[in-house]
Amino acid sequence: MGIGRKKAMVTGECVACGCCEGKCPLNAVEVYKGVIAKVDTGRCVGCGRCADHCPAQVIFICGQEAVS
Numbered sequence: 479m480g481i482g483r484k485k486a487m488v489t490g491e492c493v494a495c496g497c498c499e500g501k502c503p504l505n506a507v508e509v510y511k512g513v514i515a516k517v518d519t520g521r522c523v524g525c526g527r528c529a530d531h532c533p534a535q536v537i538f539i540c541g542q543e544a545v546s
Contacts, residue, residue, distance in 0.1 A: 507522075
């Protein structure tokens with residue numbers, strides 16, 4: 479088992495305002511069906527730009543995760 483990279487995570491309290499969209503340099507964040515922001519974990523590198531621009535403060539950067 480190895481160590482993975484940091485990732486962004488959106489909580490269920492997301493209001494889908496879209497402030498995070500377009501802030502990610504890798505286009506890993508999108509507002510899904512106008513309901514919640516979703517993070518493409520395959521693209522996300524955990525830079526935190528989406529979290530920095532979230533007015534509801536519901537995006538968090540998870541620490542390194544274990545991968546097998």
